[in-house]
Structures are given as C-alpha cells and as structure tokens.
Amino acid sequence: MTRLFVLRRSVLGAMMVAALAACSTSQPPVTARPVDFSNYAPIMLSVASVNVVDAARIPAGQAAAPVSPSQAVQLWAQQRLRAAGTGGSARVTIKDASLVAVPLQKATSGVKGYFTNDQAMRYDGRIEVEISAEVSGAATHRGSTKAFVTRSTTTAENITPANRDATLQELVSRMMDDLNARLDGGIRKDLSFAVMR
Structure with a gap:
C-alpha cells in the first residue's frame, strides 16, 4: 500500500467525518407564535348562542400540527x-x-445529494369557514358569510x-x-344586522 494511497484514504475519511458532523449538527430552534386572538376586541352579536360545527373531512396525508386548523378555528370563535x-x-x-x-422528490442526486439537505416535504394548508346568523325580533333576519384561506410551506429532510x-x-x-381579517370584514358587512354597536 503506497503512502499516496494511504494519504488519499485519510483525506477522504476526514472529509466524510466532517460532512457527517455537519449533517448532524443541532439546528437552531424555530419559534412559532401561539394561536391567540385575545388582543382583538370581541365581536358582539345580538344572538343567544354561538355554536361551532366541524363539518370538515380529514383528507389523506393529513399532517398533525400542535394546534390543528380545526382547533384554531374553534379557538377563534371562542375568543x-x-x-x-x-x-x-x-x-x-x-x-x-x-x-x-x-413528499417532494429529492432535487440533488449522486454523492452530492447524499450530503445535501433538500426540501423533503411540502405542507398545503386550507381553511374554509361559513358563519350564519338568525336574529328574531319584530322581523327575522338571516344571513351568512364565507371565507377561505390557503398557505404552503416546505421543510428540509433533516428537520427535527x-x-x-x-x-x-x-x-x-x-x-x-388571514382568516381572522376576512371573517371580521365579512361579519361586519354580511351579518351587520346581528352585530351590536
């Protein structure tokens, strides 16, 4: 075994150890805002009750978030x-x-792909909500308003x-x-008969 071969093996081994160490380094923590609407003034409605009905179907590939979109809407209605x-x-x-x-297809192939952290997953979010109201008095008023929002994000394959x-x-x-802004405007426009000033 020649000295040049030994030297090449040593250099290659050091490079692989360095690359693996780079892959395993701890990631800085990602911070997320809590789902909270307590800083907004509540919308006072001239009704005796507000009910939340979850009529959404769970699609294939549904991801689990700490607070699911459905839970977030329920919290929004409550607050x-x-x-x-x-x-x-x-x-x-x-x-x-x-x-x-x-799941996303790996963008980098070969040896370089082995040491490259590509974006491995895309998360597509969609929330659609309808709010209806009925107010009885001298006359009965009925109405509804709808809003939907979509957003997406991707994560790397080595994400913690x-x-x-x-x-x-x-x-x-x-x-x-986004949904809060749209529903706030929709309620004040389409359900103005139920909004107490």
Whole structure:
C-alpha cells in the first residue's frame, strides 16, 4: 500500500467525518407564535348562542400540527364571537381544515445529494369557514358569510421533530391571521344586522 494511497484514504475519511458532523449538527430552534386572538376586541352579536360545527373531512396525508386548523378555528370563535342577545343563534361551520403533507422528490442526486439537505416535504394548508346568523325580533333576519384561506410551506429532510412542529404551528397561525381579517370584514358587512354597536 503506497503512502499516496494511504494519504488519499485519510483525506477522504476526514472529509466524510466532517460532512457527517455537519449533517448532524443541532439546528437552531424555530419559534412559532401561539394561536391567540385575545388582543382583538370581541365581536358582539345580538344572538343567544354561538355554536361551532366541524363539518370538515380529514383528507389523506393529513399532517398533525400542535394546534390543528380545526382547533384554531374553534379557538377563534371562542375568543372573537360573543353571544350578547336574548334570542336567535349564530353558527360557525368549519367546511375545510386540512393540512396535507406532500413528499417532494429529492432535487440533488449522486454523492452530492447524499450530503445535501433538500426540501423533503411540502405542507398545503386550507381553511374554509361559513358563519350564519338568525336574529328574531319584530322581523327575522338571516344571513351568512364565507371565507377561505390557503398557505404552503416546505421543510428540509433533516428537520427535527420540534422544528417541524413549530413550522406547522406557524403555518396554522398565518392562515388564521388571514382568516381572522376576512371573517371580521365579512361579519361586519354580511351579518351587520346581528352585530351590536
């Protein structure tokens, strides 16, 4: 065995150890905002009750987030809508609350691909909600408003479980930010008869 061959093996071995060490280094933690709407003023409705109905179907490939889209909508209804009347009712119907994991094909092949952390998963989120209200008085008023939001994100193949959870939590939080704005506007426009000023 020549000295040149031994030297090449040593250099190659050192390079592989360095590459594996780079792959296994701890990732900085990803921080995610909690799903929370307590900083918004509640919308006072002239109804006696507000009910939430989860009519969403669970799709194939549904991913598990720390707070699911369905749970986030229920929390939104609890924190944003207030029944302040003596009759009538409002219903929040969750029509879609999906967060689907879609595997991605590895972009880098060969030896380089072995040491490259590609984006391995895409998460597609969609939330659709309909709010209907009926207020009885001298006359009965009925109406409804709808909103839907979509967002996507990707994660690397070496992501830690904690960082994956935080990434999905942030995706749900951003979808709910969008949904909150759309539903707030829709309620004040389409259900103005039920909004107490």
